[in-house]
Amino acid sequence: MLTQVAEGVLVHQSEFVQSNAIVVRGRAGVLLIDPGVTGAEIDCLADDLRELGQPVVAGFSTHPDWDHLLWHARLGDAPRYGTARCAAAVRELLSEADAKDRIAAHLVETEVAGQVPLDLLGLITGLPAGTTRIPWDGPQVQIIEHQAHAPGHAALLIAERGVLVAGDMLSDVLIPMLDLDGTADPIEEYLTALRLLEEVAGEVDVLVPGHGSVGAAGQVRVRIDQDRAYVHALRDGREPGDPRIGPSARPGWEWVSHVHTGQRRRLDQRNDHADTPR
Ligand SMILES: [Zn+2]
Secondary structure, eight states, rough: OOEETTTEEEEESSGGGBEEEEEEOSSSSSSEOOSSHHHHHHHHHHHHHHHHHHOEEEEOOSSSGGGGOOOOOGOOOOEEEEEEEHHHHHHHHHHHTTTTHHHHHHHHTTTTOOOOOTTTTTTTTOOOOTTBBBOOOOOOOOOEEEEESTTEEEEEEEEEEEEEEEESSSOSSSOOOTTTTTOOOOHHHHHHHHHHHHHHHHGGSSSSSSBBOEHHHHHHHHHHHHHHHHHHHHHOOOOOOOOTSSGGGGOOOTHHHHHHHHHHHHHHHHHHHHOHHH
C-alpha cells in the first residue's frame, strides 16, 4: 500500500525491517528510490503504480546494500542510478560469480528467505562523481553524498516537497551501522555525514529513513542527535544506552545488538592496532 507523506511523495513499506520504498511523482512518471524487498511487495508496488497510471521513469539506489539494489521486471526498464562510488561497489560485488548465491545464502536465515528477486539486483548506472541532482523530469532531488554506512551512500533532499530521504541513517529502529571496511576513519565519516544532514534539517518537514518510521520535522534533529550520541559512545568506548539496542529490539531483530557488539569489538581492534608502535 502506498502512503502519501508529502505532496507527490509516497512511501511503500516492506515488512522486512520496515524498509521504505519511496515514490516521487514527476511530469511523465515516477522516480522510484530503493524499490523494496520481497517479490510480492514489489509486485504490490507495481500494481499501485499502475493504478495511479504512473510508469517508473527513473530509479535510484541510496547505497550498495542488497536490500536497496532490488528491482523487478514489472517496474520496467527505466534507467537506475546511484552515486559513482555506489555503482563501483556494486560492480565489484557482482564481479564475483557467486555474489547472488552468497546473498541468497545470507537470506536463508531471515524471514524473507527465497522471496527476494535477485535477477535484476544492482543493475545501476553510476552518476558522474560530484553529481548533485538526479537527472529526471520531476521535482529537484539533491544528492547529499557521504561515506557513512556504505561507500557512496546518498541521502536525498527534495527541497520543494520538504522531504529528506535518509537511506540507512536516522532510523528509529536501527542503530547506526558504520562502514568499517570502506573508510580509514568510519567514526569521523559518520559524524561528517550527520553534520551534512544537520545543515539541511531546517528545510525538512518529512524524514523518510531507509528502515523505520517516517518522521515529522522535529524528528530530524532528534534522530541526528540520537545517531551522534551512539557514534560518540562507540568512539569513546562507552555503552550508548541506545533505546534501539537490547531487549527492546523487536523479536527476530536480535542482530541489531549483534551489529552493535561487532562494531565495538572491531573498533577496539582497530584502535589497539593503531596504538601498536611499528
Ligand atoms: Zn538497508
